[in-house]
Amino acid sequence: xxGCGFGKIEPVGAFPPxxxxxxxxxxxxxxxxxxxxxxVAAAVVGAGLSTTGVYAQPGGQAPATGDWRTGPPQPAPxxxxxxxxxxxPPEGQINALGAGLPAGPRAPYAxxxxxxxxxxxxxxxxxxxxTQFVLVPLxxxxxxxxxxxxxxxxxxxxxxxxxxxxxxxxxxxxxCRPAGILNSLNFGFPIELAQTDDTIAIMAxxxxxxxxxxxxxxxxxxxxxxxxxxxxxxxxxxxxVVDIVGLNGEVNADWAxxxxxxxxxxxxxxxxxxxxxxxxxxxxxxxxxxxxxxxKPWTILKTYRWRPDQHLDxxxxxxxxxxxxxxxxxxxxxxxxxxxxx
Amino acid sequence: MSxxxxxxxxxxxxLLGAAIALTVAGxxxxxxxxSDFSGIWTVEKPSKDIRTRDGGMxxxxxxSLKLYEQRQKQAAQGDLSFDPxxxxxxxxxxxxxxxxxxxFQIFRNALRVVFVYEFxxxxxxxxxxxxxxxxxxxxxxxxxxAAFAGDQMVIKTGGLTDETFLDALGMPHSSALRITETYRxxxxxxxxxxxxxxxxxxxxxxxxxxxxxxRRLPNHQxxxxxxxxxxxxxxxxxxxxxxxx
Numbered sequence: 001x002x003g004c005g006f007g008k009i010e011p012v013g014a015f016p017p018x019x020x021x022x023x024x025x026x027x028x029x030x031x032x033x034x035x036x037x038x039x040v041a042a043a044v045v046g047a048g049l050s051t052t053g054v055y056a057q058p059g060g061q062a063p064a065t066g067d068w069r070t071g072p073p074q075p076a077p078x079x080x081x082x083x084x085x086x087x088x089p090p091e092g093q094i095n096a097l098g099a100g101l102p103a104g105p106r107a108p109y110a111x112x113x114x115x116x117x118x119x120x121x122x123x124x125x126x127x128x129x130x131t132q133f134v135l136v137p138l139x140x141x142x143x144x145x146x147x148x149x150x151x152x153x154x155x156x157x158x159x160x161x162x163x164x165x166x167x168x169x170x171x172x173x174x175x176c177r178p179a180g181i182l183n184s185l186n187f188g189f190p191i192e193l194a195q196t197d198d199t200i201a202i203m204a205x206x207x208x209x210x211x212x213x214x215x216x217x218x219x220x221x222x223x224x225x226x227x228x229x230x231x232x233x234x235x236x237x238x239x240x241v242v243d244i245v246g247l248n249g250e251v252n253a254d255w256a257x258x259x260x261x262x263x264x265x266x267x268x269x270x271x272x273x274x275x276x277x278x279x280x281x282x283x284x285x286x287x288x289x290x291x292x293x294x295x296k297p298w299t300i301l302k303t304y305r306w307r308p309d310q311h312l313d314x315x316x317x318x319x320x321x322x323x324x325x326x327x328x329x330x331x332x333x334x335x336x337x338x339x340x341x342x
Numbered sequence: 343m344s345x346x347x348x349x350x351x352x353x354x355x356x357l358l359g360a361a362i363a364l365t366v367a368g369x370x371x372x373x374x375x376x377s378d379f380s381g382i383w384t385v386e387k388p389s390k391d392i393r394t395r396d397g398g399m400x401x402x403x404x405x406s407l408k409l410y411e412q413r414q415k416q417a418a419q420g421d422l423s424f425d426p427x428x429x430x431x432x433x434x435x436x437x438x439x440x441x442x443x444x445x446f447q448i449f450r451n452a453l454r455v456v457f458v459y460e461f462x463x464x465x466x467x468x469x470x471x472x473x474x475x476x477x478x479x480x481x482x483x484x485x486x487x488a489a490f491a492g493d494q495m496v497i498k499t500g501g502l503t504d505e506t507f508l509d510a511l512g513m514p515h516s517s518a519l520r521i522t523e524t525y526r527x528x529x530x531x532x533x534x535x536x537x538x539x540x541x542x543x544x545x546x547x548x549x550x551x552x553x554x555x556x557r558r559l560p561n562h563q564x565x566x567x568x569x570x571x572x573x574x575x576x577x578x579x580x581x582x583x584x585x586x587x
Contacts (some may be wrong), residue, residue, distance in 0.1 A: 194449035
């Protein structure tokens with residue numbers, strides 16, 4: 001599998017001093033908003049630890065071999081593809097930008113007889129579902145790892161080491177805050193688009209994500225930073241081009257924890273595309289320029305199946321006790337991730 | 343096939359596609375003249391308590407009335423701990439969110455009517471269909487279908503959780519609740535009205551009705567609202583003093 005390995009990347013910079021870190025070997029469970037090990041949840045949440053700025057140290061676990069802070073990064077886990085991968089892209093076409101994604105059985109299309117998307121190519125409304133949901137760091141359209149700066153790399157390694165060693169990585173969705181559009185587009189749950197001439201909304205089941213895109217105009221001069229940023233859109237042919245700035249620096253680019261700073265500039269090109277299936281697909285070509293965390297702009301490609309037979313399940317994150325139990329809980333090293341969390 | 347032929351063929355297909363698109367767009371525009379509720383709306387008179395159309399107390403059964411009166415007393419003393427919305431920023435659900443002082447946007451396409459609420463990025467997607475689908479479990483916004491008749495949009499909702507309230511003072515309902523919302527435009531599209539029919543034989547002795555009106559916000563853009571952050575900053579979960587311009 002190309003582009004998903006993480007072995008080529010060498011450590012850059014030193015992890016700052018921190019408390020002892022312990023390795024766990026519990027089974028990783030996927031929750032609606034993050035990855036958490038049962039014993040970590042029990043030990044950390046159940047003990048009522050208020051760990052802002054402090055690492056949790058559940059007792060009774062064997063210490064890790066070596067020092068996670070100065071040793072090499074843990075090997076990245078194999079990609080977990082909840083929905084089997086897209087078909088390999090044709091050579092020489094724009095779809096070749098999808099190289100690096102694993103070939104595999106095609107993600108399911110809507111049932112036979114489902115109503116097709118609108119005849120109007122600029123009508124993107126409806127429910128769509130990603131063909132790829134990866135838990136590992138994103139790879140670019142050409143199958144390369146994201147071009148992390150030293151600071152960005154360290155934040156990701158920190159989170160990966162924590163995650164693979166059994167510690168919760170508290171993402172914005174874990175505390176019932178918006179995931180940010182990049183994460184929303186990656187999750188394996190459906191997204192829904194709704195539009196008028198002057199507004200397009202992208203809703204995501206996971207994290208109850210919501211990005212509202214204002215068509216035309218420009219970004220205001222005095223932007224208030226937000227999880228989803230300020231999004232303005234326009235049409236280039238049948239491609240919806242969305243320009244996003246004004247992030248608050250608290251969302252990640254992917255599930256694994258690749259960071260996005262408040263300097264990030266995101267440009268999305270969203271089109272409907274005929275890839276030979278029974279229904280057209282939706283494609284999002286997403287470019288990110290974040291000089292804090294990445295040495296150069298990078299681009300990813302996401303493909304979605306038309307699924308008018310599905311609804312976004314209601315996700316009332318706040319109703320559960322998740323938000324209350326994790327409020328103020330920051331297992332990450334605050335010095336390392338400074339700017340990424342309040 | 344030469345490049346010229348390919349280009350002509352491509353051009354022909356594109357012209358055909360454009361013609362079809364224009365026809366479809368024309369049909370959609372014609373359809374929207376009578377039943378397009380798209381736009382951003384805000385309730386004209388936000389209200390904490392839901393009452394019947396004539397201002398009376400809904401016909402609560404004795405046990406439910408007792409519970410509601412108890413919650414009203416708590417609320418009067420500033421104790422909203424019984425309310426998952428105030429305590430946790432949980433979803434208000436329908437119909438409660440309609441009476442809250444936060445705008446919402448209605449979208450419509452061929453298959454769905456979508457409500458996007460500014461309050462804590464809630465949203466609700468409703469099938470344009472005949473019958474309300476069965477729900478595997480109850481939710482704040484339930485399972486709903488929309489139908490259009492003349493100048494009205496009728497939304498029927500079931501599949502609701504019994505963990506939400508009908509209003510901000512804790513009026514209870516059960517999971518047997520069925521809501522019928524009948525929307526119609528007023529004042530040439532500047533205002534919107536909804537008639538609500540509430541049926542819940544486990545909580546009310548009879549079905550009852552109420553209504554709300556909304557005004558269009560032509561220049562508003564829905565803002566990102568993160569209730570938990572507002573709450574953490576000491577702001578009210580529901581700011582009843584806020585006004586939309």
